[in-house]
Amino acid sequence: MAHVAIVGGGPGGYEAALVAARLGADVTLVERDGVGGSTVLTDCVPSKTLIATSDLLNEVETSAELGVKVPSTVRADLSSVNARVLRLAAAQSADIAERLRASGVRVLTGTARLTSARSVRVSGPEGDQDVVADGILLATGAHPRVSPDAEPDGERILTWEQVYGLQEIPEHMIVVGSGVTGAEFASAYNGLDARVTLVSSRDRVLPGEDEDAANLIEDVFTERGMTVMGTSRMASVERRGDGVVVTLTDGRSIEGSHCLLALGSIPNTAGLGLEDAGVTLDDRGFVQVDRVSRTSAPGIYAAGDCTGVLMLASVAAQQGRIAMSHLLGDAVLPLDLDKVSSNIFTSPEIATVGLSQRQVEESEIQVDVTMLPLAANPRAKMQGVHHGFVKLFARSGGGAVVGGVVVGPRASELVHALSLAVSTSLTVDQVADAFTIYPSLSGSVAEAARRLHRA
Numbered sequence: 014m015a016h017v018a019i020v021g022g023g024p025g026g027y028e029a030a031l032v033a034a035r036l037g038a039d040v041t042l043v044e045r046d047g048v049g050g051s052t053v054l055t056d057c058v059p060s061k062t063l064i065a066t067s068d069l070l071n072e073v074e075t076s077a078e079l080g081v082k083v084p085s086t087v088r089a090d091l092s093s094v095n096a097r098v099l100r101l102a103a104a105q106s107a108d109i110a111e112r113l114r115a116s117g118v119r120v121l122t123g124t125a126r127l128t129s130a131r132s133v134r135v136s137g138p139e140g141d142q143d144v145v146a147d148g149i150l151l152a153t154g155a156h157p158r159v160s161p162d163a164e165p166d167g168e169r170i171l172t173w174e175q176v177y178g179l180q181e182i183p184e185h186m187i188v189v190g191s192g193v194t195g196a197e198f199a200s201a202y203n204g205l206d207a208r209v210t211l212v213s214s215r216d217r218v219l220p221g222e223d224e225d226a227a228n229l230i231e232d233v234f235t236e237r238g239m240t241v242m243g244t245s246r247m248a249s250v251e252r253r254g255d256g257v258v259v260t261l262t263d264g265r266s267i268e269g270s271h272c273l274l275a276l277g278s279i280p281n282t283a284g285l286g287l288e289d290a291g292v293t294l295d296d297r298g299f300v301q302v303d304r305v306s307r308t309s310a311p312g313i314y315a316a317g318d319c320t321g322v323l324m325l326a327s328v329a330a331q332q333g334r335i336a337m338s339h340l341l342g343d344a345v346l347p348l349d350l351d352k353v354s355s356n357i358f359t360s361p362e363i364a365t366v367g368l369s370q371r372q373v374e375e376s377e378i379q380v381d382v383t384m385l386p387l388a389a390n391p392r393a394k395m396q397g398v399h400h401g402f403v404k405l406f407a408r409s410g411g412g413a414v415v416g417g418v419v420v421g422p423r424a425s426e427l428v429h430a431l432s433l434a435v436s437t438s439l440t441v442d443q444v445a446d447a448f449t450i451y452p453s454l455s456g457s458v459a460e461a462a463r464r465l466h467r468a
Contacts, residue, residue: 014039015341018133018144020125020285021152023050024326025317027109029150029333034116036341041144042118043125043135049106051154052326055174058105060197062098063177064358067204068422071360078397089205092180099177127286130310148312148340151292151300152333153285155278155318163189163250163274169257170250170272173198183207183271187259189247190275191218193357196230198273200359203239210240210267212247212259219357223370223418225384225404226363230420233361233400242267250274280319297321304347306336314340322348325355351415354432356425361401364428367416367435368406379409383464385457387421392452398422405431405441405461412440412465421454430458441465 015038019026022044033040047054066089073087113120121144123137133144157172159165167175173194184207188199191213199211211218211234218234218241219227234241246262250272257272280299287294291310293301299321306314314336317329331348338345354366373380387393387401401421407414417431434444444462449455 015147018146019150022048023052025152025329025333028330029337030118032337040118048110059098064201067201071204095177127290151315152317153281153319155280158276185269187269187272195275214246305339306332352436362424364419364424366432385461390457403457403461407441
């Protein structure tokens with residue numbers, strides 16, 4: 014029986030453990046902070062739970078358009094919201110731990126260090142112990158990047174892992190960083206009725222995303238009272254009494270009650286003994302892997318944020334599954350980033366799959382593009398939805414769907430049809446011919462496909 018050691022209990026680690034156990038391996042998983050890792054305990058699950066409350070308040074705010082009268086004092090109790098956030102995160106962690114136990118996976122609590130390409134030393138409450146394995150998977154994740162000029166104090170200057178200790182809605186939350194994390198939290202606190210200033214070093218929010226989607230979101234942010242400061246780079250953040258001051262590199266300053274730092278992530282690869290085990294890191298400290306999650310050291314694999322491939326829980330999980338299938342000799346398909354779907358949980362959401370507009374423009378592939386505003390959709394009109402669109406990319410001639418963007422409420426659910434189309438190379442005619450419900454937002458996906466039909 015093969016013995017597999019997995020370092021890290023996030024999606025990349027626990028999904029790999031479940032696959033390895035199903036394939037008959039003896040599996041040991043080492044986790045330092047809690048099963049589920051930061052994804053479940055401090056990042057994805059908590060943030061999306063907070064966003065769920067914000068989304069509900071956004072719906073209440075627009076309910077008058079639908080003929081519903083609500084008291085003008087509807088407001089979230091942030092202490093209750095955050096208590097629920099942490100309770101759900103703990104429950105999800107417990108559910109995953111139970112699944113691992115039921116599958117026969119041994120879970121060790123502690124920190125790990127590779128002592129060779131086949132051995133992991135675990136330092137935990139019961140002292141040190143060595144785990145010898147036929148294969149090792151590294152799934153150690155990443156942590157928030159901070160700056161010497163903006164040190165978090167956990168009270169007024171915060172990382173995204175620290176906001177769940179807040180007991181009251183911030184009077185003025187300054188969010189530094191306009192990538193996915195910054196945009197999501199800015200949207201969330203704006204929905205919770207906090208005054209929000211979003212500081213972006215780039216000329217627009219979400220600079221790495223679809224330009225049409227990013228421009229729409231920035232317009233919505235501004236429409237809802239958020240201050241968006243483009244081409245504004247932070248120089249420092251300091252605590253002043255019961256508030257904070259964010260100083261910009263051009264000398265301007267912004268005063269607020271709290272500051273949330275969304276400056277990116279640093280891989281958790283230091284102190285693991287990776288170099289001694291022959292694992293190659295890039296110049297940013299990420300583990301270099303191939304499409305089946307192999308590192309440069311035979312028998313050692315890596316998955317998730319520590320690889321920097323694409324920082325999504327779904328990608329981490331897929332990398333972990335692929336790694337175990339490859340290690341244990343099961344059938345495996347290499348990771349194909351051209352078929353990955355992702356979602357940004359702003360309000361409205363932005364979901365994407367497959368090739369992006371930028372990739373289409375930079376490639377030699379001939380692609381037809383159509384974009385259909387959701388405002389024309391009958392269900393959207395019924396629900397008071399004014400912002401959003403469906404954009405579709407299809408190969409010229411054959412019509413195979415190669416990418417898409419959905420912006421709208423619950424776009425994370427709507428994009429699945431496009432994800433299936435991209436992953437199975439369906440044509441726009443096949444997507445268009447599939448029945449959709451009338452009225453439904455998904456009808457716009459089919460309509461966009463119909464607009465790309467060529468006789």
